[in-house]
Amino acid sequence: DTPHRHAVFGHPIAHSLSPKIHAAFGMQTGIPLRYDAIDAPPETFSDRLFAYRQSGGGGANVTLPLKGQAYGLCVEHSPYAARTGVVNTLEPLDGGGWRGHNTDGPGLVTDLAERHHVDLRERDVLLLGAGGAAQGVAYALLDAGIHALTITNRHPERADALADRIGKPGRVHVRYWKDLAVSGSWDLVINATAAGVQGEGIDLPFAILAPRAVCYDLSYGKNATTFLAWAQAAGAARCMDGLGMLVEQAAEAFAIWHGKRPDTVEIYDQLRGRPVAA
Ligand code: NDP
Numbered sequence: 001d002t003p004h005r006h007a008v009f010g011h012p013i014a015h016s017l018s019p020k021i022h023a024a025f026g027m028q029t030g031i032p033l034r035y036d037a038i039d040a041p042p043e044t045f046s047d048r049l050f051a052y053r054q055s056g057g058g059g060a061n062v063t064l065p066l067k068g069q070a071y072g073l074c075v076e077h078s079p080y081a082a083r084t085g086v087v088n089t090l091e092p093l094d095g096g097g098w099r100g101h102n103t104d105g106p107g108l109v110t111d112l113a114e115r116h117h118v119d120l121r122e123r124d125v126l127l128l129g130a131g132g133a134a135q136g137v138a139y140a141l142l143d144a145g146i147h148a149l150t151i152t153n154r155h156p157e158r159a160d161a162l163a164d165r166i167g168k169p170g171r172v173h174v175r176y177w178k179d180l181a182v183s184g185s186w187d188l189v190i191n192a193t194a195a196g197v198q199g200e201g202i203d204l205p206f207a208i209l210a211p212r213a214v215c216y217d218l219s220y221g222k223n224a225t226t227f228l229a230w231a232q233a234a235g236a237a238r239c240m241d242g243l244g245m246l247v248e249q250a251a252e253a254f255a256i257w258h259g260k261r262p263d264t265v266e267i268y269d270q271l272r273g274r275p276v277a278a
Pocket residue numbers: 063064065067104107128129130131132133134153154155156158192193194195196197198200201202218219220242243245246247249
């Protein structure tokens with residue numbers, strides 16, 4: 001069989017785990033595929049995506065900082081992507097063009113609820129960041145039944161824009177980052193900033209954590225160490241990185257392209273460096 005061709009576009013992209021995850025899904029499901037990581041600075045993305053499709057490329061993923069741009073390049077959007085305004089999964093349409101999906105939100109909620117058994121209902125959630133990833137997950141958290149969502153961002157106008165877009169005034173709030181020490185406390189704090197990826201520190205007061213708080217970093221591996229070390233020092237009851245979300249959003253994308261959702265346990269254990277059950 002000719003392998004299905006897939007790719008992830010982003011900038012930077014060299015350390016992406018997506019090729020490895022999708023290769024494992026292909027083996028597991030018996031679907032032959034090739035999955036490349038394509039570096040695409042924003043000004044080149046549209047041309048590189050076009051060239052990829054012309055050369056036989058199929059379903060693709062999009063990561064930082066291209067998710068908003070990807071939304072604009074799609075001729076159709078799934079209902080969830082249409083709400084978020086950001087796209088991380090591109091499905092090729094038969095007549096040409098792309099249908100955009102967002103699997104980040106469902107991926108995060110599946111990881112939290114099913115892998116980590118975090119009950120999201122009635123949680124007071126603080127979302128750090130208002131970029132593509134934050135936009136993609138905010139709606140899924142609200143859909144999962146959290147009590148309220150507070151958004152804070154280094155550049156506050158982006159937090160305002162996201163809250164306005166969501167438009168649930170009673171359940172969605174915005175706080176200035178600089179005022180967090182006196183703004184309350186939350187029992188789930190989610191880091192959706194790119195500070196870790198960029199090797200930058202993250203300046204947060206311990207006072208934002210409520211007793212028994214859970215902290216989740218969308219980044220994973222060494223990029224998550226700064227936030228998760230802060231969370232531990234601040235007394236979080238549980239800390240987790242975004243590796244599980246990465247695997248779950250990939251499984252959702254695979255299901256969109258191939259109509260089969262692969263099992264994620266084995267590849268998750270493998271990426272964690274755990275022995276994989278026979
Ligand atoms: P974007 O470039 O779209 O947004 C970056 C965000 O990070 C903005 O809110 C930005 O704030 C903020 N930020 C950057 N540097 C700092 C800093 N030093 N201090 C505070 N805030 C900062 O990136 P994405 O939203 O696409 O990605 C964000 C993170 O989420 C990345 O680490 C990415 O790897 C991770 N991610 C993980 C996924 C997974 O499956 N596990 C899926 C998607 C993303 P400002 O607006 O003020 O510049």
